[in-house]
Amino acid sequence: MVTRKDVAQLAGVSTATVSRVMSKSGYVSEAAKEKVERAIRHLNYIPNNLAKNLTQNKSNVVAVLVEDVTNPYYLQILESMSDEGRKHNLIISLFAVNKGDIDIILESLIKNRVCAIINLALFSCSERYISILNELDIYTINVRPRDQEACLKLYLNQDRGIEEMFSVLKSKGRRKLVYIAALNKEIASEDIRLSAYRKNCQKYGFIQDPQYVIFGDYPERRAFEVGYDSAELLLKQNLDFDSIFCLNDSTAMGVMKCLLSHGVRIPQDVWVVGCDNIILSQYVHPSLSTIDVQTERQGKAYIRAVVEKIVDGTEEIDAKLICRESIG
Amino acid sequence: MVTRKDVAQLAGVSTATVSRVMSKSGYVSEAAKEKVERAIRHLNYIPNNLAKNLTQNKSNVVAVLVEDVTNPYYLQILESMSDEGRKHNLIISLFAVNKGDIDIILESLIKNRVCAIINLALFSCSERYISILNELDIYTINVRPRDQEACLKLYLNQDRGIEEMFSVLKSKGRRKLVYIAALNKEIASEDIRLSAYRKNCQKYGFIQDPQYVIFGDYPERRAFEVGYDSAELLLKQNLDFDSIFCLNDSTAMGVMKCLLSHGVRIPQDVWVVGCDNIILSQYVHPSLSTIDVQTERQGKAYIRAVVEKIVDGTEEIDAKLICRESIG
DNA sequence: ATGAAAGCGCTAACAG
DNA sequence: CTGTTAGCGCTTTCAT
Numbered sequence: 001m002v003t004r005k006d007v008a009q010l011a012g013v014s015t016a017t018v019s020r021v022m023s024k025s026g027y028v029s030e031a032a033k034e035k036v037e038r039a040i041r042h043l044n045y046i047p048n049n050l051a052k053n054l055t056q057n058k059s060n061v062v063a064v065l066v067e068d069v070t071n072p073y074y075l076q077i078l079e080s081m082s083d084e085g086r087k088h089n090l091i092i093s094l095f096a097v098n099k100g101d102i103d104i105i106l107e108s109l110i111k112n113r114v115c116a117i118i119n120l121a122l123f124s125c126s127e128r129y130i131s132i133l134n135e136l137d138i139y140t141i142n143v144r145p146r147d148q149e150a151c152l153k154l155y156l157n158q159d160r161g162i163e164e165m166f167s168v169l170k171s172k173g174r175r176k177l178v179y180i181a182a183l184n185k186e187i188a189s190e191d192i193r194l195s196a197y198r199k200n201c202q203k204y205g206f207i208q209d210p211q212y213v214i215f216g217d218y219p220e221r222r223a224f225e226v227g228y229d230s231a232e233l234l235l236k237q238n239l240d241f242d243s244i245f246c247l248n249d250s251t252a253m254g255v256m257k258c259l260l261s262h263g264v265r266i267p268q269d270v271w272v273v274g275c276d277n278i279i280l281s282q283y284v285h286p287s288l289s290t291i292d293v294q295t296e297r298q299g300k301a302y303i304r305a306v307v308e309k310i311v312d313g314t315e316e317i318d319a320k321l322i323c324r325e326s327i328g
Numbered sequence: 329m330v331t332r333k334d335v336a337q338l339a340g341v342s343t344a345t346v347s348r349v350m351s352k353s354g355y356v357s358e359a360a361k362e363k364v365e366r367a368i369r370h371l372n373y374i375p376n377n378l379a380k381n382l383t384q385n386k387s388n389v390v391a392v393l394v395e396d397v398t399n400p401y402y403l404q405i406l407e408s409m410s411d412e413g414r415k416h417n418l419i420i421s422l423f424a425v426n427k428g429d430i431d432i433i434l435e436s437l438i439k440n441r442v443c444a445i446i447n448l449a450l451f452s453c454s455e456r457y458i459s460i461l462n463e464l465d466i467y468t469i470n471v472r473p474r475d476q477e478a479c480l481k482l483y484l485n486q487d488r489g490i491e492e493m494f495s496v497l498k499s500k501g502r503r504k505l506v507y508i509a510a511l512n513k514e515i516a517s518e519d520i521r522l523s524a525y526r527k528n529c530q531k532y533g534f535i536q537d538p539q540y541v542i543f544g545d546y547p548e549r550r551a552f553e554v555g556y557d558s559a560e561l562l563l564k565q566n567l568d569f570d571s572i573f574c575l576n577d578s579t580a581m582g583v584m585k586c587l588l589s590h591g592v593r594i595p596q597d598v599w600v601v602g603c604d605n606i607i608l609s610q611y612v613h614p615s616l617s618t619i620d621v622q623t624e625r626q627g628k629a630y631i632r633a634v635v636e637k638i639v640d641g642t643e644e645i646d647a648k649l650i651c652r653e654s655i656g
Numbered sequence: 657a658t659g660a661a662a663g664c665g666c667t668a669a670c671a672g
Numbered sequence: 673c674t675g676t677t678a679g680c681g682c683t684t685t686c687a688t
Contacts, residue, residue: 001385001463003665014675019667026668027673046460049440050381051665054680057329059378060440061389061419069407070607072400079397082424086432091389091440093421096410104414112377112388112419132374135329224611253611260613279398283552283581284612285588331681342659347683354684355657379681382664 002043011039022047053113057136061091062306063109065119067219069096071250072278073295074120080299081118088307090115098220099123106133114138116306122187122219139306144190152305154298154315158275161291161319162196165245165273166204168321172328174243174271176207180230180255182218182247193247193275211239218247227254235262242270243327249274249281249290256284256326271327275319286325293319330371339367350375385464386443389419390634393433393447395547397424399578401604401623402448408627409446416635418443426548427451442466444634450515450547467634472518480633482626482643486603489619489647490524493573493601494532496649500656502571502599504535508558508583510546510575521575521603539567546575555582563590570598571655577602577609577618584612584654599655603647614653621647 008015013032020026021036028036039045053059062085066074078094085092093114097105102121106129109117116139119125124142125133133140141152169177179197181188188194194213201208214234216226227246231254234241246252252274256266266272266286274281277292294317301315336343341360348354349364356364367373381387390413394402406422413420421442425433430449434457437445444467447453452470453461461468469480497505507525509516516522522541529536542562544554555574559582562569574580580602584594594600594614602609605620622645629643 001665005665015666016668016675016677017673020674023667029673032674046435046438048385048665050378050385050387051680052667054378054382054665054682055667057376057378057680061421069403070400072398072403075397075400075403078422079424082422086436089436091421091436093389093419094406094410096407107374108414108417108419110374222607224607228611253608257611257613257615279550279552280581280608283556283585285585287585329681333681343682344659344661344684345657348658351683357657360657376681379664380683382666382681383683385664 001048002045003048004045006043007036007039007045010043011035057113058115059113060089061093061112061114062116062118062303063093063095063114065095065097065102065105065117065121067096067098067121068223068250069094071219071223071248072280073248073250073276076278076295077120077299077302080296081303084300084303088303090303090306092303097121102126103129110136110138116140118302118306119143122183139309141302141305144187152302152310152313152315154301154305154313154317156192156293156298156317156319158192158291158293158319159196161275161293161321162193162245163200164321165291166200166206168323168327169243169271170204170206175205176241176243177201177212178234178239178241178244179213180216180227180234180244180246180251181213182216182223182226182230182251184217185215188215191247193245197245211237212241218251223248223250224254224257227251228258229254231255231258235259235264243273244270245273245275247275249276249278249288252288252290253280253284256286256288266326267328273321273327277322282324289324289327290322291319292322293317330373331376332373334371335364335367335373338371339363381441385441387419387441388417389421389440389442390444390446390631391421391423391437391442393423393425393430393445393449395424395426395449396551396578397422399547399551399576400606400608401576401578404606404623405448405627405630408624409631412628412631416631418631418634420631425449430454431457438464438466444468446630446634447471450511467637469630469633472515480630480638480641480643482629482633482641482645484520484621484626484645484647486520486619486621486647487524489603489621489649490521490573491528492649493619494528494534496651496655497571497599498532498534503533504569504571505529505540506562506567506569506572507541508544508555508562508572508574508579509541510544510551510554510558510579512545513543516543519575521573525573539565540569546579551576551578552582552585555579556586557582559583559586563587563592571601572598573601573603575603577604577606577616580616580618580654581608581612584614584616594654595656601649601655605650610652617652617655618650619647620650621645
């Protein structure tokens with residue numbers, strides 16, 4: 001294996017100088033720089049990040065924690081994180097977690113000195129580890145943070161998209177909108193989609209009735225299933241509704257599947273709107289109307305937050321309604 | 329930060345002994361072992377994998393290379409790899425690649441001394457790196473290997489599932505089956521699905537006609553799109569067909585979307601069968617018939633191959649037909 | 657069965 | 673601007 005030493009030798013300089021040119025930091029004369037670069041090329045030298053990691057007590061792995069990995073939404077976020085991460089020599093790694101084994105995973109992440117944890121799950125990292133995380137300077141983002149936690153506030157301005165939906169539905173004469181919360185009551189209480197739903201029901205004169213909100217046990221079970229079951233519940237309730245808004249696209253697909261299987265026509269009988277705008281939503285039939293939340297920008301923003309160690313930033317993400325066949 | 333030294337001190341032994349109990353290797357007396365374990369618990373010691381990595385010139389990251397990350401199939405494989413990897417303290421990391429930037433990615437993987445590369449893409453790792461990969465003992469699996477490459481032969485016995493499909497289709501009076509190859513002609517020529525399709529067309533007396541095979545440019549473009557476009561092409565050709573078999577479920581969804589959009593009814597007019605059995609296939613409407621390829625077993629097999637450094641193993645994976653609404 | 661000590665390849669403080 | 677040097681935390685011979 002060719003190491004820095006070999007490069008230094010061939011270039012006739014010290015390893016420190018080689019380091020300087022590689023990291024593009026510190027003073028290096030043009031002459032030395034050139035000699036080193038030539039030696040690197042000549043030897044086909046590939047640096048060993050492992051050693052670097054050790055000296056800096058930190059790896060270049062960013063851990064992304066996800067609960068429902070079957071939800072394509074997360075893949076899309078991951079994709080854009082990977083793209084952005086590559087620019088900064090960051091390895092983005094996906095971890096499927098659930099509340100039960102978060103501790104084991106955290107311990108493994110710490111052991112491996114990941115440089116950051118992006119926790120997309122709906123629970124925060126366990127208390128017992130936050131001091132270690134801090135001590136090791138492992139930058140952590142929780143999408144559902146405890147109040148006191150310093151973190152990126154990636155504020156998703158979904159309100160606008162939701163309001164847009166209400167306005168469109170209203171203009172087409174809809175007034176009886178169901179919300180498939182998918183989450184349980186407690187978690188949903190912090191869901192901005194739910195609060196926006198309630199606010200706008202009032203504002204736009206839609207039916208306001210607790211029965212029109214269906215809770216579930218996402219993300220303990222997959223979004224598709226929760227959607228399906230929620231719709232089944234809804235049909236049993238014999239409620240009078242003309243449209244359905246769902247926590248996310250995956251849930252909406254489960255909902256649609258259930259409705260269609262029961263002979264309910266979309267959009268003739270009921271309109272359905274999802275949220276996230278995953279690619280797949282164009283390819284179901286009828287294609288799913290949804291609220292685009294710019295997954296690509298979200299992913300990039302997270303990685304940038306990691307790189308710049310942003311502690312209290314805000315990324316404005318405009319959510320916009322996308323009308324497709326599932327609404328008339 | 330508490331290190332091995334602290335543990336050794338508290339336990340009254342040397343760091344070497346601590347290492348021995350941690351790695352469960354070498355001789356350690358019961359007494360010493362107990363003292364060390366107590367010290368570890370007491371200090372809440374979390375070992376530093378970075379140092380270990382350096383001494384062994386190898387990390388515990390397994391890189392999984394994927395071309396079309398929007399295909400949920402890969403997520404399912406990844407999920408089972410993660411589960412299996414955790415048991416062996418392996419970090420499974422997903423990398424989106426395309427032919428153009430494979431070199432950059434490989435270089436980055438080498439720099440980080442990943443312990444293994446599982447290349448699920450349809451091209452092999454570039455020649456120029458295989459000597460380095462070998463020298464560094466980076467275990468590499470290519471799903472589409474060059475002939476000479478030593479590697480896990482994860483033989484997917486999909487033939488049986490495909491034959492089962494033919495038998496079912498025939499018994500229901502179908503004889504005109506289209507195959508959506510999705511891949512281009514060259515890559516498809518190595519696709520066992522295509523050869524199985526041809527073989528069984530003959531065996532079961534289905535129409536044999538080159539026009540009944542539609543090629544595409546997967547995975548350069550997403551499976552959904554390729555499926556959609558292939559179906560569009562098919563419709564334009566004015567061919568007489570009664571059923572369609574697709575490279576994978578994602579492609580099949582694109583196909584179904586196109587057919588349905590053009591007023592073709594499934595399964596009344598045409599039957600559709602996919603391959604992979606991704607979870608989503610149950611949630612489209614009509615639900616998609618498919619060939620189950622045991623993604624979970626596949627993922628586990630790959631990781632086991634990495635752990636055991638299997639050079640020429642075979643994992644029998646029985647593919648089975650799953651009948652759903654998309655066939656009558 | 658255990659400890660001492662020499663590295664692993666790189667970084668960073670310090671001296672020049 | 674450049675080289676020397678002392679680690680980073682752990683593994684692994686080699687003695688004992």
